[in-house]
Amino acid sequence: MSAELPEWAAQAIGSTSASVAPTIVRLGSEKTFGKSGFALTSPAFQNGAELDPSFTACEEDSVAPPFEWTAPPPGAQELVLIAEDLQSTDGKPNLHWLVWGLAPQKGKLLEGEVPPRTGKNGLGNSEWLLPNPPLGEEHRYIFQLFALDLPLTTMPGASYEELVSSMEGTIMACAMITARFEGHEMEEWDPDNDDWDDE
Numbered sequence: 001m002s003a004e005l006p007e008w009a010a011q012a013i014g015s016t017s018a019s020v021a022p023t024i025v026r027l028g029s030e031k032t033f034g035k036s037g038f039a040l041t042s043p044a045f046q047n048g049a050e051l052d053p054s055f056t057a058c059e060e061d062s063v064a065p066p067f068e069w070t071a072p073p074p075g076a077q078e079l080v081l082i083a084e085d086l087q088s089t090d091g092k093p094n095l096h097w098l099v100w101g102l103a104p105q106k107g108k109l110l111e112g113e114v115p116p117r118t119g120k121n122g123l124g125n126s127e128w129l130l131p132n133p134p135l136g137e138e139h140r141y142i143f144q145l146f147a148l149d150l151p152l153t154t155m156p157g158a159s160y161e162e163l164v165s166s167m168e169g170t171i172m173a174c175a176m177i178t179a180r181f182e183g184h185e186m187e188e189w190d191p192d193n194d195d196w197d198d199e
Contacts, residue, residue: 018086020094023082032172032173034175039175040145044111050180056181065179075149083095119159146174147174
């Protein structure tokens with residue numbers, strides 16, 4: 001079962017369908033997507049490229065990837081970042097990160113930086129959920145940034161529905177970047193694997 005994506009979202013994601021429609025399809029539109037040049041990028045990967053294992057469950061001490069964004073349209077009051085896995089088996093977004101409280105200006109999140117406010121991910125905690133797709137299965141992850149015309153009063157630890165419900169009707173602009181990652185055996189990413197013969 002898959003969700004058909006509107007043309008503007010399909011072009012940005014690089015696919016006409018997904019297992020579940022991402023939040024940007026629910027809250028955004030062709031009119032708000034990239035409005036006033038609003039854009040999201042990462043110094044760690046290009047749009048559509050593979051995530052480095054240092055951001056996934058394949059390495060110890062993995063952290064969230066870094067992001068940078070341009071200034072939102074004038075009048076924006078807050079920015080929200082939502083990360084989801086486009087492959088889902090239960091018809092609901094597979095949440096990896098809910099972040100809000102970001103200042104409405106040009107800015108960035110450093111690699112592993114603790115955001116101002118976070119909500120519950122797919123496992124029910126408020127951390128970056130490390131991508132860990134099944135062995136040999138490639139998943140695509142979508143990072144979505146929203147500029148709101150009202151500040152949120154949502155408390156840290158909120159659920160996805162609580163956050164998204166508070167965002168409805170407030171979207172001034174939105175942007176996205178995607179990345180992919182294929183499930184690997186953990187030892188394939190062992191940085192010390194080649195050193196065993198030297199001991």
